[in-house]
Amino acid sequence: xxxxxxxxxxxxxxxxxxxxxxxxxxxxxxxxxxxxxxxxxxxxxxxxxxxxxxxxxxxxxxxxxxxxxxxxxxxxxxxxxxxxxxxxxxxxxxxxxxxxxxxxxxxxxxxx
Amino acid sequence: xxxxxxxxxxxxxxxxxxxxxxxxxxxxxxxxxxxxxxxxxxxxxxxxxxxxxxxxxxxxxxxxxxxxxxxxxxxxxxxxxxxxxxxxxxxxxxxxxxxxxxxxxxxxxxxxxx
Numbered sequence: 001x002x003x004x005x006x007x008x009x010x011x012x013x014x015x016x017x018x019x020x021x022x023x024x025x026x027x028x029x030x031x032x033x034x035x036x037x038x039x040x041x042x043x044x045x046x047x048x049x050x051x052x053x054x055x056x057x058x059x060x061x062x063x064x065x066x067x068x069x070x071x072x073x074x075x076x077x078x079x080x081x082x083x084x085x086x087x088x089x090x091x092x093x094x095x096x097x098x099x100x101x102x103x104x105x106x107x108x109x110x111x112x
Numbered sequence: 113x114x115x116x117x118x119x120x121x122x123x124x125x126x127x128x129x130x131x132x133x134x135x136x137x138x139x140x141x142x143x144x145x146x147x148x149x150x151x152x153x154x155x156x157x158x159x160x161x162x163x164x165x166x167x168x169x170x171x172x173x174x175x176x177x178x179x180x181x182x183x184x185x186x187x188x189x190x191x192x193x194x195x196x197x198x199x200x201x202x203x204x205x206x207x208x209x210x211x212x213x214x215x216x217x218x219x220x221x222x223x224x225x226x
Binding site: 006043097104 | 116143145147152153154155156157160162168170171203205207215217218219220
């Protein structure tokens with residue numbers, strides 16, 4: 001079953017605003033990933049995090065691997081209309097091999 | 113091809129029929145994964161193939177689900193005696209090795225059981 005709690009479930013923002021979403025778990029993960037999914041497409045990797053406390057940026061996106069290894073957040077700065085989509089967090093546990101556990105997603109809507 | 117290719121893109125089937133979903137991974141990728149995405153939900157792991165190793169089938173929801181990977185390349189996910197709760201998008205991904213950071217997903221097969 002689902003082990004990652006992702007919030008918020010949906011967000012409606014104005015273009016130019018900053019966005020923050022996060023994932024928490026009761027389990028420890030050794031990898032955190034953030035994906036974006038456009039309608040009718042598969043998820044595309046945005047950022048990968050491998051060490052507790054790691055803070056990584058990819059353009060306007062910034063993500064952090066929580067120091068407890070049980071949480072991660074994704075920030076999007078100065079949102080634009082093409083940021084619209086569903087954002088998923090995913091984690092890999094030491095005991096689960098290459099299998100990823102996904103959050104339920106955050107649906108982002110950006111109003112121009 | 114350049115990406116992960118899945119076919120068909122859409123499939124409507126009657127309850128009780130069998131269906132086969134196909135995945136062509138990126139050439140040279142040794143790891144292949146199947147996930148299921150139900151409406152408004154995250155992705156649920158189904159099965160994982162890595163090279164010649166025995167597949168990790170721990171995510172298959174019932175014995176109606178099976179998958180094979182022929183020649184270390186193309187994979188087929190088979191669902192027997194489909195039920196309405198099987199309706200979902202079935203996503204395939206591949207990676208060069210077992211490293212999760214290099215997953216590349218296909219566009220999925222949307223299965224509707226009526």
